[in-house]
Amino acid sequence: MSGLLFLVRRLGQALLTLLGVILLVFVLFNWVGGDPALILAGKMASAQDLANVRHQLGLDRPLWQQFLDFVGQVLRGDYGESWATHEPVSAIFRSRLGPSLTLLIPMLVLETLVAVAVALLVAALRGSWLDQGVRMVSTVAMSVSLLVYIIVGQYVFAYLWGWFPVKGWSDSVLTNLRVYALLPVLLGLFVSVAPSIRLYRSFILEEIDQDFVRTARAKGLSETRILFVHVLRNAAIPIVTNVLMGLPGLLTGAFLLERFFAIPGIGREIILAVERSDFPLIKAITVYVAMATLAVNLLGDLCYRWLDPRVRLE
Amino acid sequence: MAKIYSLKRSENAWNLALRRLWRDPVGRFSLGVVMGYLVLVGMVLAGWLGARWNDPVAVNYAPPTWCASAANRVTRPAGEAWDRRSVIPLYGWTDPLEPIWSEARAAAQRIQPEPVSYRLTLFFGADKWGRDVGQKVLKGTQTSVWVGLVAAFVATFIGTVLGALAGYYGRWVDDLLNGFYGVLTSIPYLLLVFAVAAVFQQKGVGTLILILGLTGWTGVFRLVRAEYLKHRTREYVLAAGALGASHGRRVWVHILPNVSHVILVQFSQNLVGFIKSEVILSFLGFGVPVSSVSWGSMLNEAQNELILGKWWQLGVTTVAMAIFVTASSLLTDALRDALDPRLNS
Numbered sequence: 001m002s003g004l005l006f007l008v009r010r011l012g013q014a015l016l017t018l019l020g021v022i023l024l025v026f027v028l029f030n031w032v033g034g035d036p037a038l039i040l041a042g043k044m045a046s047a048q049d050l051a052n053v054r055h056q057l058g059l060d061r062p063l064w065q066q067f068l069d070f071v072g073q074v075l076r077g078d079y080g081e082s083w084a085t086h087e088p089v090s091a092i093f094r095s096r097l098g099p100s101l102t103l104l105i106p107m108l109v110l111e112t113l114v115a116v117a118v119a120l121l122v123a124a125l126r127g128s129w130l131d132q133g134v135r136m137v138s139t140v141a142m143s144v145s146l147l148v149y150i151i152v153g154q155y156v157f158a159y160l161w162g163w164f165p166v167k168g169w170s171d172s173v174l175t176n177l178r179v180y181a182l183l184p185v186l187l188g189l190f191v192s193v194a195p196s197i198r199l200y201r202s203f204i205l206e207e208i209d210q211d212f213v214r215t216a217r218a219k220g221l222s223e224t225r226i227l228f229v230h231v232l233r234n235a236a237i238p239i240v241t242n243v244l245m246g247l248p249g250l251l252t253g254a255f256l257l258e259r260f261f262a263i264p265g266i267g268r269e270i271i272l273a274v275e276r277s278d279f280p281l282i283k284a285i286t287v288y289v290a291m292a293t294l295a296v297n298l299l300g301d302l303c304y305r306w307l308d309p310r311v312r313l314e
Numbered sequence: 315m316a317k318i319y320s321l322k323r324s325e326n327a328w329n330l331a332l333r334r335l336w337r338d339p340v341g342r343f344s345l346g347v348v349m350g351y352l353v354l355v356g357m358v359l360a361g362w363l364g365a366r367w368n369d370p371v372a373v374n375y376a377p378p379t380w381c382a383s384a385a386n387r388v389t390r391p392a393g394e395a396w397d398r399r400s401v402i403p404l405y406g407w408t409d410p411l412e413p414i415w416s417e418a419r420a421a422a423q424r425i426q427p428e429p430v431s432y433r434l435t436l437f438f439g440a441d442k443w444g445r446d447v448g449q450k451v452l453k454g455t456q457t458s459v460w461v462g463l464v465a466a467f468v469a470t471f472i473g474t475v476l477g478a479l480a481g482y483y484g485r486w487v488d489d490l491l492n493g494f495y496g497v498l499t500s501i502p503y504l505l506l507v508f509a510v511a512a513v514f515q516q517k518g519v520g521t522l523i524l525i526l527g528l529t530g531w532t533g534v535f536r537l538v539r540a541e542y543l544k545h546r547t548r549e550y551v552l553a554a555g556a557l558g559a560s561h562g563r564r565v566w567v568h569i570l571p572n573v574s575h576v577i578l579v580q581f582s583q584n585l586v587g588f589i590k591s592e593v594i595l596s597f598l599g600f601g602v603p604v605s606s607v608s609w610g611s612m613l614n615e616a617q618n619e620l621i622l623g624k625w626w627q628l629g630v631t632t633v634a635m636a637i638f639v640t641a642s643s644l645l646t647d648a649l650r651d652a653l654d655p656r657l658n659s
Contacts, residue, residue, distance in 0.1 A: 016493065017500055018500075020497035024498075028509060028510065029509075029513060139640060139644065142643070143635075143639035143643060144635070144636045145590065145635060147594065148613065148628070151616070151617050151628065152620075152628075155621065255504070256594070274511060274598075277512060279512070282508070282509055282512050286505060289501065289505055293500045
């Protein structure tokens with residue numbers, strides 16, 4: 001299949017899926033969610049108040065018209081105002097993206113580096129006590145709820161020992177990175193690195209048993225050269241894809257960290273929105289994140305085709 | 315007549331898997347632990363254990379027994395909870411509210427006529443309201459594991475039915491269901507759970523199960539669909555079709571037993587995942603209502619207690635959860651090995 005055709009087909013698929021997401025979000029919030037006027041108008045509202053709110057939100061119009069309205073909102077990127085704060089939703093989203101990325105990019109980079117390094121080490125020493133030990137420790141470490149790590153980490157390192165500020169955020173990216181994001185990033189790294197090590201170890205082990213490794217060894221190459229050049233380069237394909245695919249999940253995955261450390265990011269905003277039944281905000285964030293996921297998946301597929309010539313032949 | 319041939323019935327695949335699981339020490343141990351928890355859950359459900367988790371039996375934040383002095387009980391006089399130490403009489407004034415207070419005191423005497431004795435220490439300590447953490451963790455374990463179990467049943471059922479239909483029938487059924495799968499998986503899992511939780515206005519165990527079950531079936535769907543795609547053209551299915559078996563019979567009677575090992579492993583994996591999600595949801599206050607208790611709501615209370623140096627609720631909850639989750643993860647791995655038909659023993 002030619003590259004262009006592939007691209008067009010995948011793009012079409014992604015757009016169709018996005019339409020599905022919009023439909024799902026619409027069905028959830030405009031149909032399953034019941035009457036938002038009951039939430040908005042408060043407990044003491046009269047029938048006239050309710051009718052007014054419904055008319056204001058356009059809820060008295062037929063469902064198909066409301067759906068077309070929502071599609072229009074998505075296309076224009078204008079989701080109206082938040083029910084709780086009356087700020088425009090798109091402005092909220094834009095202002096919360098920065099803090100989230102300040103937290104997530106260092107976390108993603110560090111996590112990938114640490115996970116690949118440890119996975120290479122334990123894969124090279126497969127079956128040794130180190131390998132067994134890392135596997136045991138990561139199984140047990142993964143079984144403790146991440147909530148506990150955050151609670152205890154914040155209490156011990158920030159509150160008791162005072163190594164970090166307990167919580168807070170500033171306007172300068174540099175200060176944030178140096179001071180406020182440090183403990184959240186380290187805790188996030190600690191929580192998320194164990195599953196990645198297990199996964200990358202299996203990717204590397206798959207390559208270590210291949211014929212080309214035996215050939216390289218027969219040629220007399222050193223073990224380090226085989227591991228770092230031959231094995232790692234081949235295992236890099238699934239690893240890169242995995243890192244890319246994990247990106248949108250990280251966007252929401254750090255929401256607990258943002259809540260605990262009072263970081264004004266997207267994750268904390270979602271929790272607030274759910275607490276306040278702020279439907280427009282939840283709808284907007286869900287659609288935005290789904291768009292990001294679809295874009296990243298598309299990118300991952302293209303990367304895969306570009307990195308691995310075997311995929312192109314199929 | 316001489317016996318010409320003998321047909322030996324081959325061993326049942328489930329027996330074989332169970333025997334393999336039992337031979338693996340890790341599998342045996344983790345199976346034991348998980349079964350122990352399930353028995354515990356059953357006993358709490360039956361009301362034999364943890365039924366009094368909501369009773370204030372000790373003083374506030376009574377420490378665990380092993381780190382406190384020997385004196386073990388304090389008695390509070392009748393109606394003490396409503397008593398008030400007024401500072402005003404000190405200055406020789408009359409308290410203008412005194413008639414109201416004496417009325418309240420009399421009412422308190424009626425409600426609590428006997429002096430009540432509270433424990434100063436408990437084996438696992440007490441929480442802010444003097445409730446026994448040991449009783450609470452029993453009840454909390456029941457709630458969390460029960461939610462995980464039922465939600466895993468719901469998700470596995472949905473995933474299996476849809477996956478079987480998509481994989482077996484293919485064509486537009488597959489396109490439609492696969493498209494739905496693509497839509498659900500393009501929203502990160504926790505965000506999806508949050509969105510659904512926001513839509514359901516009432517809290518409760520039933521709502522939690524519904525949220526987790528309705529959003530968590532995609533993993534089962536993907537694997538079951540792949541298995542059905544593989545199996546539908548196998549000889550035994552074609553033969554069943556040639557003998558006149560209907561599509562429904564082929565899907566549910568012939569193929570299903572051959573993919574059931576995949577479903578079982580997925581069930582066990584979902585169980586762990588759902589329990590973790592339940593803990594996060596309840597922690598944030600979107601899960602169980604205040605009239606109930608789960609690992610997540612206990613962690614929520616424990617967070618505030620830790621700042622005061624009261625670590626026992628956090629410790630007990632963490633250990634109870636870690637043991638179950640470790641055992642379930644190990645059991646999932648052991649099950650996968652034991653059920654894998656490619657491994658011959």
